[in-house]
Amino acid sequence: MKAQPDADKTLSLILSRLEDMKAEETVTIDLRGKSAYSDYMIVTTGRANRHVGAIAENVTKSLKETGLKNIHVEGLPNCDWVLIDSGDVIVHVFRPEVREFYNLERLYTQGPGAAKAI
Secondary structure (H helix, E strand, O other): OOOOHHHHHHHHHHHHHHHHOOOOOEEEEEEEOOOOOOOEEEEEEEOOOOHHHHHHHHHHHHHEEEEEEEOOEEEEEEEEEEEEEEEEEEEEEEHHHHHHHHOOOHHHHHOOOOOOEO
């Protein structure tokens, strides 16, 4: 299944911002053909609460600057785990121990019909 061109552009923008913000252990999971709600999911880590918040705010600001509307963000007050839903791409930014606890990658990359990490 082919991603929408906008999804690929959004994915590139987000990955670039994550790199700029020194996010760690970034994994992109291809959900095309596996999910009706999104083409890609990104899981990444910030070193501490402030870093998680800064990453999330920077990504959200960049998405808004490209004209994307209806971006949904959850978790900014605590910054243990921030979810950014841009529609085509969903981003999870975790503190290291929270990421390890939830282990989202495992849920999406193992088992029958699992999505592939790219």
